[in-house]
Amino acid sequence: MHIVDGALANEVVIGSTVLAVGGIALGLRSLPAEKMPAAGVLSATFFVASLIHVPIGPSSVHLIMNGLAGLVLGWAAFPALFVGLLLQAVFFGFGGLTVLGVNTLNIALPAVAVYYLCRAGIRSPSTTVAAVWGAIGGALAIALTTVCVAISLALTGDEFVPAAKLVFFAHIPIMVIEALITGAAVYLAHRVKPELFGVVAG
Amino acid sequence: MKTVRLSLVALLLFPAAPALAHKVVAAVYASGDVIEGEIGFSNGDMAPNALVEVFDDDGNKLGETTTDADGFFTFQPAEPVVHIFRSNLGAGHVADIRMEIDELPEIAGAAAVDKLSSAPDARATDTEDETRPVAATVDLEALMAEQRRIIAEAVQKQIIPLRRDIDAYKEKNDLQSIIGGIGYIFGLFGLGFYVAARRKLQKG
Numbered sequence: 001m002h003i004v005d006g007a008l009a010n011e012v013v014i015g016s017t018v019l020a021v022g023g024i025a026l027g028l029r030s031l032p033a034e035k036m037p038a039a040g041v042l043s044a045t046f047f048v049a050s051l052i053h054v055p056i057g058p059s060s061v062h063l064i065m066n067g068l069a070g071l072v073l074g075w076a077a078f079p080a081l082f083v084g085l086l087l088q089a090v091f092f093g094f095g096g097l098t099v100l101g102v103n104t105l106n107i108a109l110p111a112v113a114v115y116y117l118c119r120a121g122i123r124s125p126s127t128t129v130a131a132v133w134g135a136i137g138g139a140l141a142i143a144l145t146t147v148c149v150a151i152s153l154a155l156t157g158d159e160f161v162p163a164a165k166l167v168f169f170a171h172i173p174i175m176v177i178e179a180l181i182t183g184a185a186v187y188l189a190h191r192v193k194p195e196l197f198g199v200v201a202g
Numbered sequence: 203m204k205t206v207r208l209s210l211v212a213l214l215l216f217p218a219a220p221a222l223a224h225k226v227v228a229a230v231y232a233s234g235d236v237i238e239g240e241i242g243f244s245n246g247d248m249a250p251n252a253l254v255e256v257f258d259d260d261g262n263k264l265g266e267t268t269t270d271a272d273g274f275f276t277f278q279p280a281e282p283v284v285h286i287f288r289s290n291l292g293a294g295h296v297a298d299i300r301m302e303i304d305e306l307p308e309i310a311g312a313a314a315v316d317k318l319s320s321a322p323d324a325r326a327t328d329t330e331d332e333t334r335p336v337a338a339t340v341d342l343e344a345l346m347a348e349q350r351r352i353i354a355e356a357v358q359k360q361i362i363p364l365r366r367d368i369d370a371y372k373e374k375n376d377l378q379s380i381i382g383g384i385g386y387i388f389g390l391f392g393l394g395f396y397v398a399a400r401r402k403l404q405k406g
Binding site for chain 2: 004005006007031032033036037039040043044047048051060083084087088091092093094
């Protein structure tokens with residue numbers, strides 16, 4: 001899922017980077033001291049999650065965990081995921097450095113979208129409902145990320161529909177896994193510390 | 203709060219150690235008089251039936267070839283220029299690898315033609331008596347060329363697996379890098395925490 005240097009047209013890279021910078025600025029504004037520890041842990045989670053691979057046909061896809069990051073952090077998911085992506089690019093060579101903005105936008109924007117869409121469901125007093133909404137959020141984040149990646153590729157020249165289908169279908173197992181993990185995480189948080197989504201995501 | 207977070211991180215850390223990278227990896231090397239190459243992913247999967255385009259330093263297209271079912275391809279270089287091999291594997295994965303002029307194999311056409319054209323010319327004016335030594339010298343040359351070829355093949359057989367090993371080693375993501383990265387993340391956010399807390403204290 002991480003796009004590499006040279007795969008996209010310059011206009012796409014520059015435009016996406018500008019949008020990503022805007023998102024990071026907004027994220028930093030909604031990142032008070034109380035959210036910092038959660039942001040750090042979710043950034044580390046994202047960083048490590050990309051090392052977990054699910055083999056699909058000839059290649060493999062990896063976990064992303066941007067759904068959970070969005071649900072807990074909201075707009076602050078932008079800086080958290082950006083830090084994770086930067087370190088992945090530097091340490092592992094995942095994705096290029098020039099396309100860091102594109103990758104940040106493709107991964108953090110769905111996180112924020114999921115935050116807005118699933119926030120009300122997560123805050124429900126019933127643990128089961130919250131967990132189900134968490135699962136929906138986890139899967140939805142991956143689906144939206146595949147769409148964003150397909151749009152980036154389409155704007156560069158590849159045909160949109162085949163590229164979108166390929167990336168989307170390859171990530172269906174990831175959607176299932178992430179739905180389960182995010183749902184489980186929300187369930188656990190709901191039982192142990194309900195304020196996590198009330199306070200931190202507020 | 204702490205247990206939730208710690209357990210989340212622990213859950214994801216455990217399987218991470220033996221996991222492999224997910225990067226496009228390509229290698230090219232001279233083999234006899236062709237360039238051989240492989241394109242794949244660093245977790246070991248290869249890229250079959252991928253179109254590989256060859257360019258020189260100025261962007262002129264020198265030719266193209268396709269990888270076989272094992273992600274392996276060959277290309278016959280015709281000119282002693284830098285060769286850049288590029289392949290788009292889809293979904294943002296692009297292989298891009300460069301071969302310098304001094305790494306190129308013998309450009310068979312140019313070198314062989316030179317050798318053949320110079321040899322008969324020198325001997326064209328000789329008498330019949332000397333045609334037999336000419337035949338003998340040409341045979342000897344052919345023999346030596348054959349020997350050279352056999353030696354080159356044997357050496358390549360040894361070197362190619364070594365180069366593959368080196369490429370694989372370069373792609374290795376060990377536990378050190380992972381832990382280092384996580385350390386950086388916690389450090390950065392810790393710093394952010396300090397800055398934000400100070401700002402809050404100053405305000406309040």
